[in-house]
Amino acid sequence: MIPNLARAGFTLSPAVGAALSLSTIVVALIAQLLRHIKQDSPTSYTTR
Numbered sequence: 001m002i003p004n005l006a007r008a009g010f011t012l013s014p015a016v017g018a019a020l021s022l023s024t025i026v027v028a029l030i031a032q033l034l035r036h037i038k039q040d041s042p043t044s045y046t047t048r
Contacts, residue, residue, distance in 0.1 A: 012020075
């Protein structure tokens with residue numbers, strides 16, 4: 001798929017790729033933190 005994008009003229013600089021990777025890691029860490037906080041909360045109720 002990457003060669004097809006390059007042929008179409010869609011390329012990213014290494015800095016943009018690094019920023020996207022870093023933002024993905026930050027989002028994953030925040031999601032894990034929120035999940036941990038929600039599980040530890042005594043007022044968290046699950047409804048079905």
